[in-house]
Amino acid sequence: MVETGRSSGTLEELILQGMLYGHILRSPVAAGTLVRINTPKLSSAYTLITAHDIPGKPFLDFYASHMPILAGTQVHYIGEPVALLVGPDRTKLEELARATEIIAEEDEALFECSIFNSDRILAKKTVQDKGIDSFFKGDAVLTEATYSTGIQEHWYPECHGALASYSYDKMLIRTATQWPFHVRQAVASVLGVSVEDILVEPTELGSHLDGKLWYPSLIACLAGLATYICKKPVKILLSRLEDFQFSPKRPASQIALRTATGTDGELIAIEGRPIVNMGASGPFAEEFISRLSIGALGAYRSSHRRIEGYAVQSNIPPAGPFAGFGFSQANFAIESHIWSITDRLQQNPLEWRKKNALCKGDTLLQGIPVRDPVPSEALLDTVAAMSDFNRKWSSYELISRYHRSLHQFPLDKTLRGIGISLGYQGNGLLFEGSDKGTFGIEVTLEKDGTLLIKSSAIVSDEETKSIWATIAGEILGISSSQIAFAPIRTDEVPDSGPSCLSRNTTIITKLIQRACEAIRKQRFRDPLPITVKRQFRPTKAQKDGLPFSMLSWGAAVVEVEIEPITLKARARGIWLMVDGGKILSEQRARISINLSCIHALQWATGNGLSYTEGIISPDSMDYYSIQLQDNPPPVYLEFLWNDNEQPKGIGELPFTLIPGAFAQAVSQAIGKPIRKLPILPSDIERELRSREEQA
């Protein structure tokens, strides 16, 4: 309704003639066997759809795992869809749903992942180093701790939903998704029809934070199934509470780290054991554990490394990506761990990082090479200068050490600390399996001189499209007003893959550039129109699990103040230095990073959302807030300008950098290591109490 320059509408606005609504009936138990569903007597206008009505495959396929569309006999988490009620009146549907009894025999449910059997392992990542144990026995300084991170809610603008209808002989699915071709493949598979019979038209996506990668496919399958059975348009739109309780969240993780460092602070050996709780089914479990394992080593060099990572199944709703796949959880762990190392060695954390940072020619886990020069020193020095880090760190350290010498911490005074972190964002492809196809775009220079770009890449802001238009215009010497983008519909645009992990910036931009350069060569030789298709084919190395074609680097400083009495940790300022390659639009990049900083800080200081006995309490929503309007910290951002011609993804960097720096700052302020996210006043109080007890 509101003119914001967007073309596609929201799902909520779409109302079709004769449209029915779908209401998902959900499992009341976390694990067990579904016995029966007792509905009140349904009139002919209302239909109950169960797993037995699915004509095709009854599950969503995720390469390594399957997820039931509707639970058949076994249920795996509270809120798992067990049936779908379809009818013309939403209020009546809600009444019917309330009157419906879902009877299940309850089994023992497993929610935690600290102890697990091998049959709960969804994915595993191991990198062995047989000689590593000797380093943990010698004279080296050993540091060992376990770090944990909590779940995070996306709270995207519009809740998950889908509208399915028939368009002549094809089924048209409208949904807000990052991956329209995945929706098409999923619905076709569930209905047992050809993918050509399914059309997908994405609706307004908004700020998705990767929360709309795969879950829209599940809702689209349910809407498609209802339309297939009822032969009428069917819309399913989750309520905010339903979405809050049952849609995928950033998964909780536990990362055990053990390091051996020399007395000068050089990192000799590192051992990590990351565990991520993927919930039931665990789509992209391989992806999560791979990235978590790489991230656990941080941006630091160590000649001896051992990793044993597990993605574990549990009886909570399936987890999903949140601005990346687990990398930021791991980076929080290693950055917080470094605080313990430097605190013991009484070293300046800035100098420690400069000494141990990765360099060109080093390798990440599994031999992933660092091909480009690493600007770690420039980033760290600049961010330190911007924030006056050395002076503040020294003075806060003096105060902290004085406070530690006292019997009781002075809680009536404001405590302050400062933390620094270094990290990178891996640009490029997804890891195992999910992204190994070939994805492309199509560009046509029409007879009238206009340019039409076809791609299924979903952008959450118009700025990206205007950047693409500017690039194409510069190459072909035409004005941006002559460049148009084809509306996204799966039968009209080529499959450009999922819009995540900054692929739009890195891969799609490059493809458009290459296609336009090809047109430039052809246009004075061949008659118009000229159509050029360009596809991205992963190299063999990328297919073999070396996915990062490039790395974008960043360093951050966070200064924290702990309020007396309430013990609430509040960021006083955030300083960020980013090497994002060629910055296509500085204004857009600043807006994007500033927003990510707020979201990252919200994760670090948030309300501590969690599953209790397999479910997020409905009351949690009443006090859950995604905003930090109450005295938001100023964010000072600078880019490292260089002659790099490649644009890189930078949106995930704040999630990687800020929580770690924030935790270090709190640790310095209270003189005790903080090893969990989010950091709540109760955690600070507990740490201070334990310090006093030790004293």
Place this chain on the structure above:
Amino acid sequence: MTIPFILNGEDVVAQCSVDKRLVDILRDNFKLAGTRADCRSGLCGACSVIFNGRLVPSCLIPAFKVKDGEVITIEGFMQTLEYQDIISGFNQTGFRPDQFCATSIILGIEALLSQNLRPEPQEIYTAFTDIQCRNLDPNQLVPMIKSISEIRQRRLYGRSA
């Protein structure tokens, strides 16, 4: 029940039950879909309207409360010069709200500036505490509202602050 009220400057009458929420009256009776029905519990702010000069979540306002009141929705507000000031401010500062949250943000700005044309940062933060939008950066909010305020002052008084 018959509920007479002023909707976007026009006298209207809604026939509905006394407990029907304002958001449903606007969407069902008047087909004004710019007012979003999201959390239905007053938490997200997506259903915001200006009711008797104040920004309120319309999902919490029962029909009987609306009687003889004045409601401004985004559709009505879009016809005003004040709306153009806000859009100019968005363009000037590069702010692009999500389509879904745009209603609440625009009406939130209007409710704030209609009370105080030169709000302090703390007043701005407080005014937006009840609007849950992932695209809303509080640090961007202050310069953006200052920019809108200047545009409006120029329009009203022929000079900026």
